[in-house]
Amino acid sequence: MRIAILGGDGFVGWPTTLHLSETGHEVHIVDNLSRRWIDAELGVQSLTPIDSIQERCRIWKQVTGRALQFHLLDLANEYERLKTWLETVKPDAIVHFAEQRAAPYSMKTDRHKVYTVNNNVSCTHNLLAAMVETGCDAHLVHLGTMGVYGYSSVGAAIPEGYLDVQIDTPSGPKGQEILYPTRPGSVYHMTKSLDQILFQFYAQNDGLRITDLHQGIVWGTHTDQTRRHEQLINRFDYDGDYGTVLNRFLIQAAIGYPLTVHGTGGQTRAFIHIQDSVRCVDLALQDAPRAGDRVKIFNQMTQTRRVRDLAEMVAGLTGSEIRYLPNPRKEAAENDLEVKNDQFLALGLDPITLQEGLLSEVVEVAGKYAHRIDRSRVPAVSAWTREHGARVEHDPEGTRLKSVS
């Protein structure tokens, strides 16, 4: 297949690109490199030394003989170029990773809220409008988030996107299937809830074939392909904005920094290893809906854990100390979470468990690149509201941090 990877320079997009290229597909990357600009804005860098996208593509060609096309294109602000590109490349499938994806970044200041909404809504909607306009009938696979469900469960396992409900009508209760009622917890998560409605409309009105992957928190960094050459290494974010909870614990452990748990750590979240994330995208690509079908929704996660249990697991492996800090997020202190992922299991996914993966990541990445860590970038500084702002994470090592925004 000819596959377009939008956001192919990112943390999940890059290993997905390599995996699909290796599998024999013709892969085209689209990215505006905004994520690299945000690194510059925040004054942080990937723990791992990542090369330019052009260089990464060159190395991949050198190592495997397979070509990757890179197109510098801003999906949100270059609508006409997007159409031209679609008409030229004519992809059979499109994997859409290209959004601002950090909840803390999206809550940093009002400018970051506005940027996140404008960027993410326009990326997705421009793509949908351009596909209809150019008559592109590619299968669109989008990366959504488990966060669209919100974390106050209805009291049953979270189904894959759709919920069966009973509604009282004059002629008795009537069963109906609805999109799971959304309860996003940050501006970032909210944009994924908006995406869902865009997808529902374009699938229904124009018969676009769309799969939405409600992904859990991705952890780890290496995949089979990124290991093949030092310069193919994947990015690894550890800072308070882009670093996700488990990867942050790994890094904190590696540099002897206390594991920072926000609130009670009673928040239960869903997780998936980067290698499984890549496999899931591949499985989803092989299971395309037909024109006229409703949007196909998968829960792309493999395990749920309480944050404090993860901290304890990492502490147990490494001997690190755990520090409980005020929670900068507006969220329930404790929640249960049970999530269905039957569809990917049925398609053959054999998940990497936390226990086995954690050990190898600690050794390989965190240790090797620990010297590249800027300790002052480890604390989380974005607050969800004014009142939460008054109690954001201080440097648990003792010095109050200045805001990086």
Next chain:
Amino acid sequence: MRIAILGGDGFVGWPTTLHLSETGHEVHIVDNLSRRWIDAELGVQSLTPIDSIQERCRIWKQVTGRALQFHLLDLANEYERLKTWLETVKPDAIVHFAEQRAAPYSMKTDRHKVYTVNNNVSCTHNLLAAMVETGCDAHLVHLGTMGVYGYSSVGAAIPEGYLDVQIDTPSGPKGQEILYPTRPGSVYHMTKSLDQILFQFYAQNDGLRITDLHQGIVWGTHTDQTRRHEQLINRFDYDGDYGTVLNRFLIQAAIGYPLTVHGTGGQTRAFIHIQDSVRCVDLALQDAPRAGDRVKIFNQMTQTRRVRDLAEMVAGLTGSEIRYLPNPRKEAAENDLEVKNDQFLALGLDPITLQEGLLSEVVEVAGKYAHRIDRSRVPAVSAWTREHGARVEHDPEGTRLKSVS
């Protein structure tokens, strides 16, 4: 109160401005006059000869002694100016009409789809972010649409925004209240579904006090205040993009053009007279939610009717012929619709019925300004999909129309 009317130069915004000014409020209009630019783009004009907004404000002052402030501001693209303006004016309440509001216009071409999404999402989200950032705790009243519900009813009367459902859980069925599952039928309606999620988030995360009015199709043109001076007259759209069904029938009747019914005319829609729309906004302003409350949702409509029944009613009053044309929209040919509007009735709304209102509008407006009508602008030309495009409304007078886009 000091009240800001965003979109105060528009069809519903202008009479609302006058009504609230007359009631003694200090009224500030914000508008970027994009609606007037769209008239220019489409080569159409309001049936009624409307003055510039500056002149309208001057006349109102002359007639009543009451001042209106007009601020030229693009809510979608001038975020920093919006914040400054909010900090200067410090409104107690904000009524938000400022969106691209025509479904056919939103489906015209991909450029119009992209414009509608970007404009509407940014208007609403910029406003919310700016309110939080500037610490503005005004009551925000937004004009939504009945169209967010979609027109395939769940089999019961449409409640006011929220739906009670039963969900099966391991411990038996559990009742829950959810936002009514949205099923927008056009890109325009879709933007109002997106707005709902923005409101839900900002009410929950930041305690903003928000009322969302799910409005039916507005018809008529005069209100008590617009009648007070020839130059205070309200706009009246009759063209295929902005003219809403009932106003189009009135105009078609006035110029001896057949009443154009799309499809079978079996679509049931909800309606409200412009005078009632203005009253409802006033009632909603007096009934503000408190910080921390969920978004308050009213159904702002007074009657439901099938389109063909409306056509027959107008034909009966005027002797016009009815012409059935292919439907350019992708929608159910026939649907039932029963809608609850108990909240406004409880607050004292005494609705203007179609029967009594129709007669006066036909005489006063349609007849008086019939000479200003450009017959070639009467047909609807925007199609919902490619295949629908092949059968859009032809000029029922015989000549095929060229597209106006």
